[in-house]
Amino acid sequence: xxxxxxxxxxxxxxxxxxxxxxxxxxxSINNLQWYRQNSGRGLVxxxxxxxxxxxxxxxRLRVTLDTSKKSSSLLITASRAADTASYFCATxxxxxxxxxxxxxxxxxxxxx
Amino acid sequence: xxEVTQTPSHQVTQMGQExxxxxxxxxxxxxxxxxxxxxxxxxxxxxxxxxxxxSEKSEIFDDQFSVERPDGSNFTxxxxxxxxxxxxxxxxxxxxxxxGLNTGELFFGEGSRLTVL
Numbered sequence: 001x002x003x004x005x006x007x008x009x010x011x012x013x014x015x016x017x018x019x020x021x022x023x024x025x026x027x028s029i030n031n032l033q034w035y036r037q038n039s040g041r042g043l044v045x046x047x048x049x050x051x052x053x054x055x056x057x058x059x060r061l062r063v064t065l066d067t068s069k070k071s072s073s074l075l076i077t078a079s080r081a082a083d084t085a086s087y088f089c090a091t092x093x094x095x096x097x098x099x100x101x102x103x104x105x106x107x108x109x110x111x112x
Numbered sequence: 113x114x115e116v117t118q119t120p121s122h123q124v125t126q127m128g129q130e131x132x133x134x135x136x137x138x139x140x141x142x143x144x145x146x147x148x149x150x151x152x153x154x155x156x157x158x159x160x161x162x163x164x165x166x167s168e169k170s171e172i173f174d175d176q177f178s179v180e181r182p183d184g185s186n187f188t189x190x191x192x193x194x195x196x197x198x199x200x201x202x203x204x205x206x207x208x209x210x211x212g213l214n215t216g217e218l219f220f221g222e223g224s225r226l227t228v229l
Contacts, residue, residue: 040223041223042222043203043205044220048217088155098167099145101157102155105154
């Protein structure tokens with residue numbers, strides 16, 4: 001598979017529940033970022049975690065990074081209907097210059 | 113809050129026609145990018161631009177594509193002779209810092225949807 005693959009591809013939860021999305025990648029990275037995309041809209045940066053970091057928090061978001069397993073997870077706690085969107089991980093690598101490689105995304109639906 | 117703006121929001125064109133997509137990056141940003149997203153697929157890197165020249169491009173960015181920063185504010189993507197498979201959402205992005213250094217955060221525009229008939 002390609003650099004940056006999320007699972008699950010789709011996730012449906014009730015408001016108030018936690019949502020966990022996972023991302024796996026193939027090559028060594030400098031940083032891993034998570035972006036959010038509302039349907040038909042642009043991507044919005046959520047959080048960046050560096051290769052030497054293991055966990056990072058921002059509000060209701062918690063990101064973990066396991067470089068030994070080449071994987072990351074994004075946890076959204078106490079989800080809201082407004083969190084409904086697609087979530088993408090994106091990686092940049094030493095060899096890829098100035099580009100981000102995006103995964104296929106997880107479509108999250110939070111039901112009120 | 114500063115934002116990246118893109119025009120047009122939607123363009124329909126005939127196969128073989130030239131298309132120019134326009135972007136106004138955030139004013140103090142130095143790095144500019146184009147990405148595209150074919151419906152239902154991944155966001156794919158096309159090109160990055162710094163100091164008035166292309167710094168990186170993908171295999172997608174062939175001779176049919178070109179970018180230009182014609183003045184101090186606009187950043188354009190030109191597709192010389194559009195094909196059906198060029199139909200996609202094209203996103204412009206800018207960043208203050210080089211991806212991989214410091215924050216590496218990209219600020220994306222809302223996209224220009226290109227439909228090639």
